[in-house]
Amino acid sequence: MDVTFRDYDPADADWIVARHQAHYAEAEGFDDSFGALVAKVLARFEATRDPARERGWIAVDADGARRGSIFCMTRDDDTAQLRLFLLDPALRGHGVGQRMLDAFTIWARSRGYRRAVLWTHESHRAACALYARSGWTCRSSTPVTSFGRPLVEQHWDIVL
Incomplete structure (x- = not known):
């Protein structure tokens, strides 16, 4: 699959919010x-980003x-957080998600982070399988009601 990664640009924000909203709806x-949560995360990233330690990538065809x-x-200081990981479902199963996760991991390690964490939901089965194959460990699973429905929230981490 011919997909490359480029750095996030603030002009990508509306697309990221819209794609996350549409996909998960x-x-x-x-x-x-x-x-609204995705928009809040992006607004915080843009307002407080430390370019030496924080980065966004956009996968493009x-x-x-x-x-x-x-x-x-x-x-x-020691912990990176993986956020806003989304891949077009048509590209899943072609190794693109693994390449994206590897780019995150290599970059976080190169910036001196000792571990990484992420928050997801049990229902994101393909993502959870990718995390497990890549050495991440699910540390907790908690039933919650979020985004208008019952879910099982999960927290994962990995030593870098």
Whole structure:
């Protein structure tokens, strides 16, 4: 699959919010509060980003069309947080998600982070399988009601 990664640009923000909102509304029935959360995460990233330690990538196809995103944000001095990881479902199963996760991991390690964390939901089965294959460990699973529906929230981490 001919997909490359480029750095996030603030002009990507509306696309990221819209794609996350549309995908999770269709795939999992999430309400509009999910898009609002994505917008809040991006606004914080843009307002407080430390370029030496935080980065966003946009996956683009050969035509330059956006096909996914992944972000490295600082949780604390030793901990990176994986955020806003999304890949067009048509590209899943072609190794693109693994390449995106590897780019995150290599970059976070090169910036001195000792571990990385992420928050997801059990229903994101393909992503959870990718995390497990890549050495991440699920540390907790908690039933919650979020985004207008019952879910099982998960927290994962990995030593870098």
